[in-house]
Amino acid sequence: MLPPDLALLRPSVRIEQTRRRLARLRGEGLVERIALPHAGRLRVRFPTPYGAQLASEWPELRRRRPRGTVSDPTAARLKVGHTLAVTETTLLFLEDARRHGELCRPLDWIPEIHHPIGGREAVIPDALMYYQRGPADGERGSMLRAFVEVDRAPWAPNVSPRSCLRTSASSATCPRSRGAACQPSRSRRSSWRTGAGHYPLFPRLLFVLDGTGPAGVENRIDALRATARALARSFLHEIPVLAASLADLLQHGPSAPVWHPVHDRDQRVHWTQSRHP
Structure with missing residues (x-):
């Protein structure tokens, strides 16, 4: 699940470019998005079943698919709080290591x-x-x-x-x-x-x-x-x-x-x- 603050994922890439790529992935049925509750227009993205299956075939991700992969809007809404906390923790360690x-x-x-x-x-x-x-x-x-x-x-x-x-x-x-x-x-x-x-x-x-x-x-x-x-x-x-x-x-x-x-x-x-x- 991708957080609203996409700039932390790749600081060297402009946010508009990242958003265009995500829009293209959504158009191809690889990711979907939901609006965060009580957060205005902020949205998070998550892979569709097709997107998760395709990604799992990449050499880097073989045998690494999580057991609880979120693949539909209802499941995403139920898990969004915990998943975003995990993602935020991930980004903090990545950014700290880079720094x-x-x-x-x-x-x-x-x-x-x-x-x-x-x-x-x-x-x-x-x-x-x-x-x-x-x-x-x-x-x-x-x-x-x-x-x-x-x-x-x-x-x-x-x-x-x-x-x-x-x-x-x-x-x-x-x-x-x-x-x-x-x-x-x-x-x-x-x-x-x-x-x-x-x-x-x-x-x-x-x-x-x-x-x-x-x-x-x-x-x-x-x-x-x-x-x-x-x-x-x-x-x-x-x-x-x-x-x-x-x-x-x-x-x-x-x-x-x-x-x-x-x-x-x-x-x-x-x-x-x-x-x-």
């Missing part, structure tokens, strides 16, 4: 990858992000991977971010194959393999909270912290689990020290730190 001479491109943000871990369980974050540290040209820095979960509404005790945290911790500390018993891993961040692929290190977890004020954000971080207390201590020591409000990301940028470790709400850190102190 700091680091590498995070649109195809480095992969939405809703299904990571089966056995026992009918799966890790399905809103996005898997690849982020290359160091200068975008010349010598490369370290490659960071993160599961990003965006939440913009109050949630019940066993769903959304808390559920994602528990499932991720279970899969990281107890890797297992289908039908096998859970056995502790000797090296919890050495590698992680699921049906969706292999990761040299288990990705860090980033929770982006939206749709509420500062007090609501603090309450959600407290809820994450309560969940974290039941997890293996080694998981929180080896794998950064951080939460920040979307408002802070918009004001300061994702690379600023605006992220709260779930084990210490009073501390603020950079999301790129290697582990919890």
Whole structure:
């Protein structure tokens, strides 16, 4: 789903040119649009079933189609708030990387990858992000991977971010194959393999909270912290689990020290730190 502020997608391209291209795609039946509620004439675009099928055949997007692709106006209206929050988070990381001479491109943000871990369980974050540290040209820095979960509404005790945290911790500390018993891993961040692929290190977890004020954000971080207390201590020591409000990301940028470790709400850190102190 494309946001109203199209200039952030390709800053070097004039907005009128982008709009003409989108109008052409709509004329060819590849994308459709809906008006945002209570937002005047602002519109968002989303791929039609034909557009999604065509895009999935591109070499860059093969085997990457999200499980919950929006393909009709009714579904788009139901999911527009959350989808735009995810898209806005994406653009913030892309713009931040560009500003700091680091590498995070649109195809480095992969939405809703299904990571089966056995026992009918799966890790399905809103996005898997690849982020290359160091200068975008010349010598490369370290490659960071993160599961990003965006939440913009109050949630019940066993769903959304808390559920994602528990499932991720279970899969990281107890890797297992289908039908096998859970056995502790000797090296919890050495590698992680699921049906969706292999990761040299288990990705860090980033929770982006939206749709509420500062007090609501603090309450959600407290809820994450309560969940974290039941997890293996080694998981929180080896794998950064951080939460920040979307408002802070918009004001300061994702690379600023605006992220709260779930084990210490009073501390603020950079999301790129290697582990919890």
